[in-house]
Amino acid sequence: MALESNERPDQPITKFESMLKTDDIYFFDAEDFEDIVHHYLNNGKISLAKKGIKIGLQQHPDAIELKLLNIEVMVFENNLAKAEILLDELQLLDANNEEIYIQRANILSKQDNHEGAVILLHKALELSQNSFDIYSLLGMEYLFMDDFKLAKESFMKCLDFDEQDYSSLYNVIYCFEFLEDYEGAIHYLNDYLERNPYCEVAWHQLGKLYYIEKMYPEALTAFDFAIISDDSFIGAYFEKGKVLEKLGKYHEAIENYEITINIEDPTSHAFLRIGRCYEKLNNDKMAKYYYRQTVREDPLLDKGWLAITNFYSKHKLYEEALENINRALNIDGENPLYWKKCGKIHHALQQYDQADFAFKQAVDLGNYELDTWLEWSEVVNKVGDTLSGVEILKQGKEFYPENLEIRYKMVAFLLMLEDFINARIALLDVLKIDKDLKELYLLENQFPKFAHSEWVKSVITDSKKES
Template structure:
């Protein structure tokens, strides 16, 4: 006698595999075949799933469920035409089966026809008494279409049906975040928590929303409740530590980061945050200890290398800082932040040629920050390469047009390079944009402040500015 579906699943699978090995023919109920197919599909054993469907349809040729599973495999293999023909056959037998519309929607989705998939799923919704899966599929289709508002509503329906479905809850919050509706997310999560006061996931998400809005006391309370709900929730301890850091409560932050290490294998992020906290407290030996562990745990974590470099730079131990940033560059020479940091250290060591090279690498790798152009131009000017300094400043102005700081530097460098006409034009433009920054020009280029035409230009534009 065939086994009841789901009663002894392992026995059904063992019996089926025994049949394949011996070439004997055993009889199974259609439900048993469905169970066997689901087992193989869930475990990625597509060929065995196909074999089970083939034998199942030989024994139960009228089984719509097995045919729908065959459609699912055909769609998985991108055999859309064959899948559609089989769906037509099934629809002629039972047009009210919502799975037909779901499978058609799956095919449309794989063809990037997401609106058509949505329309089919809405049809399925009218035919089913179990709407959860369809709302979830609708939510995903809306996400594919970047329609975060409708996606949010679909995932909210899932949570209404099953408030323990945390995957949908996460998706709801994700949609709120993408829509930048943080107030809406907070209201939604608070309402959810009225019904589920011990849901650690919801408290955790609520804390993250408060944190993103710089509402640190509220975030701390939410993470406290997350920990109360589940005292092994590592993510809540970590986020709580971040809030305590923001509040300047570094010793308490350390306790929370240490909790994450106690509960699970330590992560480079936990070591990094511990190092930062100890550095803030002036515990420099402990800060070094944790920074070393950060880069040892994850040599590819750029924040770790930058932290240990910054630590030694802050201690004015430039040789040590250079040692670590060079180790980082040896691991990942394509990271512009490493080269930018190296340039800063070379500048501090008065190794200007190396600083020039490092800034060039920084820009070549795509770092176009204001400070990069400004500092690179300063290095070239100190070297005495005024022409190159001018070129760098002009490149910087392409990214930051009408930036008074760069214009004043450019005017002074033109003067250094004896480009009198360009200097007059540039200085005039800089003063018209921001006259107050003239003081920085005087401090950086004091030798030019007493030139008659400079004084006359200052007087003329200064009176206009007033």
């Protein structure tokens, strides 16, 4: 049985869903179908949106807007060839419809032709009465092209249309930050806040920018205004806590982190921050408690495991530190930072074979930090494999070719091996960089017998003659 829409007083979406559950067929205006489809698209319910389009086109086969929504779904689902065929048909009927150019631009964007998409979007702008959405799309295309200046300008135009468009506001600030124009971003946000003094999002973003610029009092003020604007804004309390940490006000920082826990479910990041504050306050009992809470809340948060491991290592409780880092490795054995920390602990426990294995794992998994190479080479040297120590330092030198600590250590290892030819070559190479011998202490501190040997003095003299 077919019913007219005015026989049902419910809203179109409610009526539509009721129709899907029964054998009744309700007639809707084309505009109602558009609202129904937009509702489902906005809520990510694609299958229901497609049903709305199908039934809508059955009742209104000539409705161009429904056809365009059909094309939009096709583009979303990467059915691009069919979408282009339908666009060609529509363009013959309505050549000045900006939505046709928008959908063609979306297709080009999907094909990574962002320059072509921009051209079509500008064409759509010429035809559009309401360009807000088009500027948003333009901004995204410019982001894809890494043109952050034009992207910023496009998102600013979105805010000219709607100052409550926080997505565009975030994008504007993102562009400023990428361009490293923090001063410009601060100026822009202050102007924005002159017009929107109770915008918690803008105050929050302004506070983060002041934090980056190390303007901590100004950052605190900004976060306070964000909280005044919305006293349940977790992000503002959390960022305010970070500023208070920087200022050494650890008790106040803890209070702000605890507020975030009380407003919503606790987060591992809040527990971690509270633990660090207690550690700074030398309250080891509470620090340990919150570090434990961190890894319980999120066992995959590497910063949590590293914090509790560092806590025990700092107190030279290496067995406890090893127990915790091994737990972390059982959860994520592919984490190079865990393996590096494991190597350091084994080194401290004089378990050199295990330390060697751990450092090798760290490097194999992509940890190429300077201290990794230096400590790994020390470990293998301590087990008498000085030659491997030289090879490790050679690898490290590839990543840090100008680092003198690696170079001086390599000289010392070669002298241990009594490889005087390569030791001389290596030392002369170092002296080309360290001409004034300002860094010679790196050799003196660790290997005084070599640093003060006649052999080294002779090479230094020869180097000065050659220069």
